[in-house]
Structure formats: structure tokens, C-alpha cells
Amino acid sequence: MQQMVNVNDLSQTFYTKDGELEVLKDINFSLDEGQILTLLGPSGCGKSTILNILTKLLNPTSGDVTINGKIGYMFQKDHLLEWRNIMDNITLGLEIQKSKTEQNILQIEKLLKTYGLWEFRNMYPKELSGGMRQRVALIRTLSVNPDILLLDEPFSALDYQTRLLVSDDVYKIIKNENKSAILVTHDISEAISMSDKVVVLSKIPATVKNTYDIDLRKNEDLTPLQTRKVPGFQKYFDILWKELDSYETK
Template sequence: MSTQLELIGVEKSFPIKDGVRPVIGGLSMTINEQDFVSIVGPSGCGKTTIFNIMAGLLEPDSGIIKYRGQIIEGVRGKVGYMMQRDLLFPWRTVLENILLGPQMQNIPEREAKENAMEYLYSFGLAGTENSYPKMLSGGMRQRVALIRTLITNPDILLLDEPFSALDYQTRLYLEGVLIEAVETFKKTVILVTHDIDEAVALSKRVVVLGGRPSSVKKVYDINLNTRSPIGARSDPNFSGYFHDLCAELDIQTSERNAS
């Protein structure tokens, strides 16, 4: 499969009172077309900083970013960025929130609304289009946020712990919604997560960050027999990946954690 996005020797530091704090040091990473890559690492290792560099919101101090072989400054305009909080505007209805992106792209209103309604129906949200965010559950709000991310037709989805604030049952459901959506629309996904369970269940590859400043410590290819998030957790290979990744991150586990 061809390479879509490549980071080569990326470094980033931030100013502090007594000088600078290096966060990312010589990080190199390859993302393939229609990949699903999870990035895991200890807290404070710069996972979100990497996302902001990919999205063109931060400039690296050094290093190269390539998109389909061409050196670029960031993939702004080619990515959809979804964060832990849904960031829906409370004064806009569900439909009005979803239509923000198409409006900025100057897509004709009728076409944009028809597309939005198709998404709402597909994501089990038909009938909520005139509701305000405060009227929805957390899981429903995250589905709206995912639709808002997908409707602009980005090449790459950057997902920064989008389900971490939800209960486990809702997370499992939304993981399934996500997998179905990215396979239907043939999207590339890069997921930042602290949840090893989630990383193994969803990903084709898991990138482990380590060190200070951070760089890629190891990359795991995940080979499970199903793309179903629930089925993946029952795969005989799941436990091995789970424990190997926990060992990389020095996380103490028990058999109950991996079940």
C-alpha cells in the first residue's frame, strides 16, 4: 500500500521560564493510504503536539513532512480533526453544527443539507437535526461531531481521544460506528489514545512513543481476524498485543484487564 503521510526527523520544543523544553525529538513516522494507526505513549509525550504539527497548526522546529511524496508544511485542508470534547456550538442546532464545514467550502445549501441528512440517518440520528446539543447524550453529541468531521470529506481523520469521556458501552458502540464509517468512505485514520484496549481493537498498526523528548520507540502491526471492535477483543491474538503494548509502556496488567 502506498505511503500517504510521512514525518521525517520532526523536532519541536516549547519555551519555558528557564529556556526551552524539548517535546519531540527526531520523530519519524509513515502513514499509508487507508491506514488506521493508533499513537500511544506516556502522558506528556507530545501526542497532541504531533497532531497539531500534522494539521499545520504548529510548525516543527526541524524535520520534513511529506504528503503523497511532496514536501509540505502541514496537511491543513486535507484533514478532519476530532477532539475529546465534541466542541458543538450550543446555540446552533445539530444540523446547523454539521453544516459549518460545507458552508465554509461554499457547497450549495440544498446539496449540503441532503448530504447531512444522509449522514444523520446512517449514524442513527434521524430526527435530531433540529435539536440543540444540550438535548443530546454524550454519545449522540460525539456522533454529531464525527459527522461534522466526515462531511467535509477529509483525506485523513485525526482523532484525539474522541471517546475517552464516554462510558464503556457507548464507547464500544461508537468504535463500531467509526470503523464502519472509515471503511465505507475509505479514510485514513490516526488515533491518539491512552487506552491500549482501544488501540489494539481498532488499529492496523500501533505506534509507541517513548523517551524525552519523544520519538518512535516501536511499531506493532496488528493482525486480528475481524475489524469488529467487540469481535477483536475476543480474538486469540488480542491478549498478546495488549500485554506487549502494556510492557512497552511499563503498565502493570492482570488477566482481568485484558478480557
């Protein structure tokens, strides 16, 4: 199995008027082809900083990052342009890359039809629910055909019920399209239900406390919502809860 991302001894220090702020310290993890890996940690621990380094928006202070493939980045907010319809929002990345070809448009149309958005293609973002907007945002990310998806708390703006439904949608799309993904969250249940692997980060300066392989599906085609009902789910939850709680009580 090909290794899509390898992070080796990654450290990041920011220099402010008040002095040095060490955010990341000797971070190590890897993402294999077809995996969904979650970076789990308390708010403000540097999870989004890691994603910014992977996309080269930031240069690390030290350490090495190896990426085998093209990256697509899905942010917390959908950032859909209200004056463009759904199809035009999705093709924006292709326009920027000057690759709005007939073949790429056909691929987008296929995605819209497959994931229940075709009939909404001429509507505008304000006419869609929050969950549908997030599906549009994911298809926009997929439109440039990335190999690796970076998902920065993509469900955080949604209400709880919608969050559960959209996480199922996003999981199915990632798996159906054979993508590898790194998800950032501080929600333990979300991390367990979505992931093949969970990397637990400490408070800043963030270090990797532990890495857990999540083995709940056992080759069954279970959605995240279904996975939450598997007997072993609570065991993982208790383990990860103790990991995060230990940071709060120190």
C-alpha cells in the same frame, strides 16, 4: 497503496521562560491509504503536538511532514454549539469554508440517515447522549470531505460502556467512508482494537519506541469490540503493556 502521511525525523522544542523543553525527537512513521494508525503513549508525551503539526497549527523545529490529501480534525470534546441544532452544527464547517452547496448538504443528509442520526437533526446538543454527540462531531468532521481524519482521544470523555459502543460506531464510519485515520490514545485496548498499526511513543522527549502491525481481523469484518475477543488480542496487549510499563519503571 498510496502513502497518505509521511513523518520524517520530526522534532519539536518549545522555548519557555525556564529554558528549552524538547517534546519530540526524531519521530518517524507513515500512514497508508485506508489505514487506521494509533499513536500510543503515556499522557503528556506529545501525541497531540504531533497532530497539531500535521494540521499546521504548529511549525516543527525540524523534520519533514508530507500529507497527500485534506485533513479533518476531531477533538477530545465534541465542541458542539449548544444554540445550534444538530444539522446546523454539522454544516458549520461548510459555512466557514463558504461551500454549503446543495451537493454537500445532500451528502450530509446521507450520512445522517446511514448512521442513525436523521431523526435527531433538528434537536439540540443538550438533548443528545454523549455517544450521539461524538457521532455528530465525527459527521461534522466528515462534512468537509477530508481524506485523512485526526482523532485526538475522541472517547476519553465517555463512560466505559459508551466508549466501547462509540468506538465501534466511529470505526465503522471510518471504514465505510474509505477514510485514513490517525488516532491518539493512551488506552492499550483501544489502540489494538481500532488499529491496523500502532506507533508506541516514549515519555518526553518522545521518540518512537516501536511500531506494530496489528493483524487480528485477517480479512474478517470485525468491529473493535469483536476484535477484543480474538485470541491474539491478549498477545498484543502484553507486548504493548511491557512497552509502556518500561517507561514508568525507568
